[in-house]
Amino acid sequence: MRTLIKRALISNGPMDSITIKGWVRTRRNAKEFSFLEINDGSCLANIQCIADAGIPGYEDAARMTTGAAVGITGKLIESPGKGQQWEIHASHIELIGEAPADYPLQKKGHSPEFLRSISHLRPRANLYGATFRMRSRMAQAVHRFFDQRDFTYVHTPIITDSDCEGAGEMFRVTTLDPTSPEKQRFENDFFEKPTYLTVSGQLEGEAFATALSNIYTFGPTFRAENSNTTRHASEFWMIEPEMAFCDLEGDMDIAEEFTQYLVRDTLEHNDGDLDIFARFVDKGLIDRLEFVADKPFQRVSYTEAVEILEKSGKKFDYPVEWGVNLQSEHERFLTEEHFNSPVTVYNYPKSVKPFYMRTNEADNQGRETVTAMDVLVPGIGEIIGGAQREERIDILKANMAAHQLSEKDYRWYLDLRKYGTCPHAGFGMGFERMLMFVTGMKNIRDVIPFSRTPGSCDF
Secondary structure, three states: OEOOHHHHOOOOOOEEEEEEEEEEEEEEEOOOEEEEEEEOOOOOOOEEEEEEOOOOOHHHHHHOOOOOEEEEEEEEEEOOOOOOOEEEEEEEEEEEEOOOOOOOOOOOOOOHHHHHHOOOOHHHOHHHHHHHHHHHHHHHHHHHHHHHOOOEEOOOOOEEOOOOOOOOOOOEEOOOOOOOHHHOOHHHOOOOOOEEEOOOOHHHHHHHHHHHOEEEEEEEEEOOOOOOOOOOOOEEEEEEEEEEOOOHHHHHHHHHHHHHHHHHHHHHOOOOHHHHHHHHOOOOHHHHHHHHHHOOOEEEEHHHHHHHHHHOOOOOOOOOOOOOOOOHHHHHHHHHHHOOOOEEEEEEEHHHOOOOEOEOOOOOOOOOEEEEEEEEEOOOEEEEEEEEEOOOHHHHHHHHHHOOOOOOOOHHHHHHHHOOOOOEEEEEEEHHHHHHHHHOOOOHHHOOOOOOEOOEOOO
């Protein structure tokens, strides 16, 4: 039976017979034997195999070049080499799949841009193998966190007729033939009305929260936003919990706890993958993760945050004034310089937030805010955005009218306020944004297996 290399490397002792299968990273030939470094993707480390001339399969050793798939059977023995505890003394080697000389992942440095152009092969590169193993482990940590707190996992629809954010940046879903203008009527379409890829599972999540109490969604979301920044993608994954009988305070509590849980899990269960990011991507990564894992969050209202920024004397690229959204540079100043801690900002101006957020009473200057909150961390800025939802049907209807949303289109959403309404709250965390934080990777395209961005939908 095949043994994964990660299991072989933590063996409690030598083994008389072991079979591993993977891909050749390097091969070095001596007169009477060959050294093969094999990796199977189960961990960052390779295992060294020594193949003596004359063993079965050795006639193919010269073709076991970088990238070739091979099988090795032999004894697991203690290694005399530095930096490795075990190696395999092969009794049989097998060439399973050749890699010709044009194999693009030779043993040399490759730029992120080049590796994105071969996204089907880049998981074989050490850095990206580590990235996607960490992505897998973090996804499992997300589910553990909510399962331990009695949340129900809900699969919300990917195809929807509602725009949660009200921004209109949605991908249309249609079966209409664009070459037949006479058929370009919504009633001729598959769903007989305009439908889109979802930008969020929140609204449907609210329906389940007002029945099951605490729920979360975790799945793909889509934005037709023509943005080519390092922080935006057209397809990405969102984690969105919703909690019935919960206010803004409770929402901030769970958001901060969730953030620290994922960071601590990364530090405690990285299986060596975190080390490659700390060595080659971000020298200060471990310190920053420990900073967020250990420090209490500082909470500050949006109004107070704007006053701090205005009085800082710091020149920002984006001017600061009450009524505009905070930019990443403002958020990082609050976490990295002013408070020297992770920060949660709450009660944002109503004018910059979606229709579903609960309206606060106006302040003494007549300024209206909503119960919105953002969780900010150093190096990234906003990592979570959330709010207490507007549970009062009359105010919700007024908000919808102000955003020019049809009550008919959202009748089911209004029903949640008509039948047994209750205070409820939730938030969204961009999964890739969190992965960027824990790996130090600077571009969202490098933490998604196959990125989708404006003008790019390869593979």
